[in-house]
Amino acid sequence: MAKTPVFTSEEAIAGLRQSVHAKANNFYAMYSSVFGGIVTDPAFMVLPLDDHMVHRGHAVFDTATLTHGMLYQLDPHLDRLIKSADGARIALPFAREQLRQIVLETAAASRQREGSVRYWLSAGPGGYGIGPAECVSSGFYVIVFKPEAYPDRYYRQGIKVITSQVPIKPPLFARIKSTNYLPNVLVVLEAKDRGADNGVFIDQRGMVAESAIMNVAFVTKDRVFRHPPFDAILSGITIQRVLDFAQRLVEHGVLNAVRLADIPVEEGRAAAEMMLIGSSIKVAPVVEWDGQKIGDGKPGPITKKLLEMWNEDTTSAMDQLVAVPYPD
Amino acid sequence: MAKTPVFTSEEAIAGLRQSVHAKANNFYAMYSSVFGGIVTDPAFMVLPLDDHMVHRGHAVFDTATLTHGMLYQLDPHLDRLIKSADGARIALPFAREQLRQIVLETAAASRQREGSVRYWLSAGPGGYGIGPAECVSSGFYVIVFKPEAYPDRYYRQGIKVITSQVPIKPPLFARIKSTNYLPNVLVVLEAKDRGADNGVFIDQRGMVAESAIMNVAFVTKDRVFRHPPFDAILSGITIQRVLDFAQRLVEHGVLNAVRLADIPVEEGRAAAEMMLIGSSIKVAPVVEWDGQKIGDGKPGPITKKLLEMWNEDTTSAMDQLVAVPYPD
Secondary structure (H helix, E strand, O other), X not given: OOOOOEEOHHHHHHHHHHOHHHHOOOEEEEEEOOOOEEEOOHHHOEEEOXXXXXXXXXXXXXXXXXXXXXXXXHHHHHHHHHHXXXXXXXXXXXXXXXXXXXXXXXXXXXXXXXXXXXEEEEOOOOOOXXXXXXXXXXXXXXXXXXXXXXXXXXXXXXXXXXXXOOOOOOHHHHOOOEOOOHHHHHHHHHHHHOOOOEEEEEOOOOEEEXXXXXXXXXXXXXXXXXXXXXXXXXXXXXXXXXXXXXXXXXXXXXXXXXXXXXXXXHHHHOOOEEEEEEOOOEEEEEEEEOOEEOXXXXXXXXXXXXXXXXXXXXXXXXXXXXXXXXXX | OOOOOEEOHHHHHHHHHHOHHHHOOOEEXXXXXXXXXXXXXXXXXXXXXXXXXXXXOOEEEEEEEEEOOEEEOHHXXXXXXXXXXXXXXXXXXXXXXXXXXXXXXXXXXXXXXXXXXXXXXXXXXXXXXXXXXXXXXXXXXXXXXXXXXXXXXXXXXXXXXXXXXXXXXXXXXXXXOEOOOHHHHHHHHHHHHOOOOEEEEEOOOOEEEEEOOOEEEEEOOOOEEEEOOOOOOOOOHHHHHHHHHHHHHHHOOOOOXXXXXXXXXXXXXXXXXXXXXXXXXEEEEEEEEOOXXXXXXXXXXXXHHHHHHHHHHHHHOHHHEEEOOOOO
């Protein structure tokens, strides 16, 4: 075997510049509290290995969608980020208003009008111990990137899911949006292995919990919109908004009711419609669960309607959209 | 608020060089598969934000102690790393032999004779999705650092622990040494809040599980060395070695038996000795648990003896020590 080269700092910089990662054309801008600024060169979208986010998963995150040059639901996403940080005992490195400004300025520096903006609060760099006492200060990182689009067939034909065998996180951890996502990763891999698109976590009591990075909702045959309560799963920002849409559909007589309560697996399987809901997937119909059809096995009308409402909301709900301060 | 600066690549490099992190004097050498070499300048001990280790916790790790210029128990630690990678579905970027060589060469480049060598296998960089399909290749990172020493009083006076209220990981995840350590971090913080040094996870059945980053063992009043089975906790490399030492003490009539079986909390509280065992803490006596004395409230003789055996082993057990190929 060849001897591993020992690099000078200049060679390390050259190595970063030449790495495959540096050639990514879908990473547009990164803010790092480590150097206190924004970079647009992917080669330097890096963070210290000693950051406790990297080696201990002591970090929380959130993502806002950049659409038509505006950030959709930035404030509820920031509120949840701060709530997650509290749960993970990460002190804010800056006041909320400054975090918000940095997110907006990083979005502006990206010059993109469509994409995703994700941001992390971390216990910060400082060493390789377990507790954050050694950390010099908590960290904040922001990335603007173009997410991989979900296939069109997800919406036209619908998604297939399986019941995951991966154990669900204990409620305390399911409610914190931390970077401890190994269970979520394994659910996706398990689903692909079994010829499905995604998996559904079922809790110890046999109740529907959530999907890998999405919430799971149903429409019953008597037109009730059903979702589990949020005590043992992540409270999705998108599902919260979709619950408002569903309420509007009740007011218009399209749905009979919205009901947040435990959903036994058998009730879910007997639903007229099933859907996955999240900021990346929006509202997508599930047509097959463990090889069994949901409803008639085709995307249902309420799911389609909710997706339409989401699409409209991201374009026109001015109270949900924050303008990005692009340079002239 | 001041506007966040947008840096050129040169300014980002300068920012990394000037960061607090760059001034660390206890990070000696880092290998990164991203640039395929070793750096000794802390400013460039970095990894891409898009690495799935960073933002999804899709990575596993292990640590070997560097002592007297040799790596103690490198091979069992590497075997466990590879087992963890299998559990986390991370493909090896290099064959085991090459991983081993890189660890040794990074230790050599550090020029240190005492310290810790930690290494991670990661799903790798490639994007911000959930699954590793987008990753260009799995990653390997190695750091040589000087860990913070545990206070002397841990060994002279003994440690205080509390029963943690943080929920334990499901067995599948407790057995994989992944970077999903938020529960472990929270246990340490909870212990400090309550005036103790560390916490003990108790499982749903009321059985002793493990500590934040250590195993927990006992000596009963009739001199039986007791440890829980390894089906729902991490199989510590150090405890495995200490179990061998305990067996030797049985052969010498110092202990009556070694027994691996569930330990109800009440049995633990009634023990003559309690100890924490791990590669960083070695073998340390616990003298108080939830404010109640263990045994006579002083470090016990078996714990001391096992620490002595560990210290001797790290100096003289040639079958457990691998020489670091330092440059001349």
